[in-house]
Structures are given as structure tokens and as C-alpha cells.
Amino acid sequence: MTFFKNKLAVTIIVLSVSFLILIGVSVKREKASAVENGVGSVLNLIQEVVYKSADTVKENLSSIFSFSKIKQENDELRRKNIELENKLIEYNSALKENESLRQMLDFKNQNSEYSYEGCNIIGKSGGNFLDGFIIDKGSKDNIRKGMVVITPRGLVGQITSTASNWAVVQSISNENIAVSGMVESTNETGIVKGYKDADNKLLAKLYFLPQDSAVKKGDVILTSGYGNFYPKNIRIGQVVDIEEDKGKIMKNAIIEPYVDFNKLEELLIVIPKDIRDIKY
Known part of the structure; x- marks a missing residue:
């Protein structure tokens, strides 16, 4: 127990x-x-x-x-x-x-009755292009005083002096250069000379048109070819204004050239087949 x-x-x-x-x-x-x-x-x-x-x-x-x-x-x-x-x-x-x-x-x-010579601008002959510019072709290239210079856009001017390998060209904006011009729409003719407006813009003016001329703004002005001095139908410019000279009973057409003289490129010298055609 x-x-x-x-x-x-x-x-x-x-x-x-x-x-x-x-x-x-x-x-x-x-x-x-x-x-x-x-x-x-x-x-x-x-x-x-x-x-x-x-x-x-x-x-x-x-x-x-x-x-x-x-x-x-x-x-x-x-x-x-x-x-x-x-x-x-x-x-x-x-x-x-x-x-x-x-x-x-x-x-x-x-204009196959003429020959053509390309050239380049190599300088100015004065203070600005209004005084003329120098090209790289001269008498050794058969370039003569009085020959016409153009661009694809239209008339540039005229050769006023030459040397062996260069020449001086003065543009149509220079008052010393005169060109026989024609209104394309009316076939009326006059003399084109250089002109500057109040703003010093380089223009040209077609003088001695009849008082009843139908010339108007926008009309195209061409060389007339009179005197065999300039080839016919070279474009000069477009009418931008009309003047009425009532004292001389005529009209003048102010023209804006097609060529921009501050941007000249691709110049051509127009050479007559017979250089004896050139009138000095």
C-alpha cells in the first residue's frame, strides 16, 4: 500500500x-x-x-x-x-x-544673226555699278565698244571702253546710256534712259511716246532694234507709272528693269556677225 x-x-x-x-x-x-x-x-x-x-x-x-x-x-x-x-x-x-x-x-x-560671248564681272569702274563695271573679256576676244550686254532676264547695258583682256560696261540705269525701246502691246517706240526716283531706286524711263499712246502700267518694254545698235526684242523692263508731259505733248513711261543690277549673273555679250554693224 x-x-x-x-x-x-x-x-x-x-x-x-x-x-x-x-x-x-x-x-x-x-x-x-x-x-x-x-x-x-x-x-x-x-x-x-x-x-x-x-x-x-x-x-x-x-x-x-x-x-x-x-x-x-x-x-x-x-x-x-x-x-x-x-x-x-x-x-x-x-x-x-x-x-x-x-x-x-x-x-x-x-536671235541667230548674232554671236554670244559669256563673261564675268571682275570689278567696278567707279564708286558703284552706276559708274560701270569691269568684265573679264576684251579686244583679244573680239569685244568692241558699243556691244550690248544681257542676262537671261533682259538688257544690262552697253560696253563703253575696252582693253586687251577687260572691258567696261555701263548699265541702262545710267543716264548716259540711251536705248531705242518699244512698247510690246502697241509697238510704239521711244528712247529709254536711266532714271532714279525720289528714293534713289534704279529705274529707267521711256521718253517721247505720243500723247495719245495707249501705254499702261504692266506693259513690257523691249528693245526696238532700230539702227542695228541693239538686237530687237531684248526685254528691258515693265511699266510701273505713266507721266504726261503736256508742254511737249507727249507721254513718258517709267520702267522697272527686269535685271537687278545689284545681283548680276551669267552675262552675255551680244556680238554682231559683222562687227562693222556696230555704230559708235
């Missing part, structure tokens, strides 16, 4: 100790879980910051690479644009040159 009592006491003690141990382990586990949870929370926060930082860096790097690529593409587009602009300039220049050559060829074909 005593044995069973002792065994029961031992059993109760063992169970009690085991229960206490389990309680202790549970308490420690709960404390550990709290620490683990705290550490986990901190780690999670750090991980979140790291991930966000990585995303930001990634986005910034992506933006940098993207900007670099865009800049490279823009530089390439800019280069191509410059190339296209240069090609357009070359095309327009070639087109203009071809048009000038075509106009020259048309004039030559329509």
Missing part, C-alpha cells in the same frame, strides 16, 4: 515538473516569437527600402539611358536635316542655273 502511494506521488511530481517545463518552454517561445517578429519587421522594412531604392535607381538609370538614346536620335535627325537642306539648296541652285541656261538658249535661237 505504501508502495502505491509512493509511486503515485512520484508520478504526480513528474507530471508537475513536465508541466512546468512545458510552461517555461512556451513562455520562452512566445518571447522568442516576439523577438523574431520584431527582427522580421525590421528586416521587412529594410528590404522594402532596398527594393524601393533599387526601383528608383533602376528608373533613373533607365531615364538616363533613354535620354541618351533620344539625344543621339535627335543629333542624327539634325544631321540628316542639314544634309537635306544642303541638297535642297544645291537642287534649287541647279534648277535656277538650268532655267537661266534655257532662257539664254531661247534668246540665242531667236
Whole structure:
């Protein structure tokens, strides 16, 4: 009987100790879980910051690479644009040159009784182009005083002096140069001389038209060809105004020349087949 009592006491003690141990382990586990949870929370926060930082860096790097690529593409587009602009300039220049050559060829074909010599301007003979300009052809090229100089757009002027390898040309805007002119629409003739308006614009004026002349603004003035001095039908300019000189019972037509004397290019000297036709 005593044995069973002792065994029961031992059993109760063992169970009690085991229960206490389990309680202790549970308490420690709960404390550990709290620490683990705290550490986990901190780690999670750090991980979140790291991930966000990585995303930001990634986005910034992506933006940098993207900007670099865009800049490279823009530089390439800019280069191509410059190339296209240069090609357009070359095309327009070639087109203009071809048009000038075509106009020259048309004039030559329509006036085959003359020969033509191309020349370039190499200087001025005075303070400005009104005083005349120098060309790179002279007497050794059979160029003579009195010969006519033209461009594809129309009449420039007349050679007034020559040397061996150069000559002086005075334009029709110079008052010392006189040209026999004709109104294309009426065939009425007069004398064209240089003229400057109140603003010093280089113009010309067709003098001695009849009082009842039907000349009007917009009419085209051509060389008449009288006296074999200038070839016929060279374009001189367009009428921009009409004057009535009642005292002399006549009209004068103010002309704007087709040629821009500040931008002279592609000059041609008109040479008669028989240079004895030139009247000095």
C-alpha cells in the first residue's frame, strides 16, 4: 500500500515538473516569437527600402539611358536635316542655273544673226555699278565698244571702253546710256534712259511716246532694234507709272528693269556677225 502511494506521488511530481517545463518552454517561445517578429519587421522594412531604392535607381538609370538614346536620335535627325537642306539648296541652285541656261538658249535661237560671248564681272569702274563695271573679256576676244550686254532676264547695258583682256560696261540705269525701246502691246517706240526716283531706286524711263499712246502700267518694254545698235526684242523692263508731259505733248513711261543690277549673273555679250554693224 505504501508502495502505491509512493509511486503515485512520484508520478504526480513528474507530471508537475513536465508541466512546468512545458510552461517555461512556451513562455520562452512566445518571447522568442516576439523577438523574431520584431527582427522580421525590421528586416521587412529594410528590404522594402532596398527594393524601393533599387526601383528608383533602376528608373533613373533607365531615364538616363533613354535620354541618351533620344539625344543621339535627335543629333542624327539634325544631321540628316542639314544634309537635306544642303541638297535642297544645291537642287534649287541647279534648277535656277538650268532655267537661266534655257532662257539664254531661247534668246540665242531667236536671235541667230548674232554671236554670244559669256563673261564675268571682275570689278567696278567707279564708286558703284552706276559708274560701270569691269568684265573679264576684251579686244583679244573680239569685244568692241558699243556691244550690248544681257542676262537671261533682259538688257544690262552697253560696253563703253575696252582693253586687251577687260572691258567696261555701263548699265541702262545710267543716264548716259540711251536705248531705242518699244512698247510690246502697241509697238510704239521711244528712247529709254536711266532714271532714279525720289528714293534713289534704279529705274529707267521711256521718253517721247505720243500723247495719245495707249501705254499702261504692266506693259513690257523691249528693245526696238532700230539702227542695228541693239538686237530687237531684248526685254528691258515693265511699266510701273505713266507721266504726261503736256508742254511737249507727249507721254513718258517709267520702267522697272527686269535685271537687278545689284545681283548680276551669267552675262552675255551680244556680238554682231559683222562687227562693222556696230555704230559708235
